[in-house]
Amino acid sequence: MGSAPKSYFLLYMMALLPALCYTEDSYVGSKATYYNTPDGLGTPNGACGYGECGRTVYGGNAGxxxxxxYRNGTGCGACYEVTCKIPHLCNSDGVKVVATDRGDRGDNTDFILSKHTYAAMANPKMASKLFAYGVVPIAYxxxxxxYPNHNLAVKVHEWSRYPNYLAIVFLYQDGKSDINAVQVLQSDGRLWRNMGKLNGAGAVWGVANPPRCALTLRIQVSGSQGQKWVNLGRVIPREWVSGATYETGIKLA
Structure with missing residues (x-):
């Protein structure tokens, strides 16, 4: 069997090259800054609607x-590895950050970190010099x-009003998946009803006049393995309480 002409071989390699070089897990160059809260953590008023949990989740590594x-709230709860790119000032490990808020500072700044997280990018005893920069180049x-100590949880948001209006937010969203839709099972056990996203709180889902029973939810999840529905059977009790958090017993790996 003869060898292929060189011109055919070159064309084949040129077509294959993008597939060989591209990976979904590649780093992206950008910039990061920080917001100056007194305790160095995030803000409880983040656009995702996580409240106080948004300040302390991931050991305070939030931003x-x-x-x-942010993707209109779909990006809430996503995790990123963020590495500062100033030689001798920043460590090579970077930090792992969970998105709990939205903030656009322009000039290709994709992250506004808590002071705690921003400082964690620095080498020992270099944090003060890093803060002096204000905005630093990063790769993310x-x-x-x-979340090794948590399963996916459903928090009944404080905006809820029992029994006429239910708003929820999902906490401890493991893996690298997005929650694109949420439905609640009607009391007849056959029909699913859509929950809508609340304006100004990108990860909060709400529904008026929910069924007067223990609530079964299902969530549409998308990720590297495609899109699927995940059932959360009777995860919210009949007499749910505003501000309460209920475990689902599953992980979105």
Whole structure:
């Protein structure tokens, strides 16, 4: 069997090259800054609607992301590895950050980090010099969230009013998946009813006049393995309480 002509071989390699070079897990160059809260953590008023949990989740490694990463709230709860790119000042490990807020500072700044998170990018005893920069060059990549001590949980948001209006937000969203839709099972056990996203709180889902029974939800999840529905059977009790958090017993790996 003869060898292929060189011109055919070159064309084949040129067509294959993008597939060889591209990876979903590649780093993206950008910039990061920080917001100056007194305790160094995030803000409880983040656009995602996580409240106080948004300040302390991931050991306080939380931050606001640009509109392109926020994605109208779908990007809430996504985790990123963020590495500062100033030689001798920043460590090579970077930090793992969870998106809990939205904030666009322009000039290709994709992250506004808590002071705690921003300082964690620096080498020992270099944090003060890093803060002096204000805005630093970074490389970031989306990574899987890991909550070893938590399953996916459903928090009944404080905007809820029992029994006429239910608003929920999902906490401890493991893996690298997005929640694109949420439905609640009607009391007849056959029909699903859509929950809508609340304006100004990108990760909060709400429904008026929910069924007067223990509530079964299902969520539409998308990720590297495609899109699927995940059932959360009777996860919210009949007499749910505003501000309460209920475990689902599953992980979105």
């Amino acid at each position: 606001a992301v640009s509109n392109k990463l 990549m989306r990574v899987s969230c890991r």
